[in-house]
Amino acid sequence: MRRFWLGLLLVIIVGVFYSWLNAPEWLAGWNEEHQQMVEQQREAGIATGRQTDQQGCVSEVLQRVESCKESEYRCTVSGGTFFKACWENSQPSPGICNTTPPYHEAATEDDKAWVKDRCTELGLRASGCRLIMRQQQQLCGTEQ
Template sequence: MRRFWLGLLLVVIVGAVYSWLNAPEWLEGWNEEHQEMVDRQRQAGISAGEETDQQGCVSMALQRVEHCNDSEYRCTVGGGTFFKACWQHSQPSAAVCNDIPPYHEKPTEDDKAWVKDRCIEQGFLAKGCRLIMRQQQQLCSASTGS
């Protein structure tokens, strides 16, 4: 039995050393792939923004995160990147910032409740919805100087 545990320990140590030695290559590949995804989402957002207004950007971004089939991380980051680029290149919408509370760097309990309620009201369950709502809150505050 002792040999089994020593063998298992040796396998774990060899695996850890192997992983540690290959980590820089893996990380470099992941960073490259991540940056390509972000660039694609930004370009898609720019293109969409040139064709719509700010409310259209909100709607498209919410649809993208809700129907994304990738990891939650990639869906959220990609959706947020798309939304910001779209917003910056879109036409203003008259009422897009109505009833949006001021943005706080550290969300208050009221901010959290507003975001959650807003996503539920619109029928979006993805966590990316919360990011989009927070970004909308931030962008609206920046445009009004709040």
């Protein structure tokens, strides 16, 4: 039994050492892939924004985030990037910000309740929708 544990310990040590040696290459590859994804989403957001209004951007990004099959991190980052680029390049939607509460850096209880209620009202999953609703708060706040 002792031999088993020593062997297992040796395998773990070799695995950690191997991972440590390859970490910089992995990180560089991940960073490059991440930057490409962000740029693609930004370009897609710009193109969509030129063809729609702000409400169209909200609808499109919520659909994208909701149907995303990637990791939650990747879905929310790509959705947020797409949304900001779309919003900034779209036509204004009269009244879209009228029911959006003011943005606070640290979300207040009222902010959290509005986001939760809005996502529930839309019948959408919490994680991606909540990020987009917070981003809408922020974008509406910059227009006022």
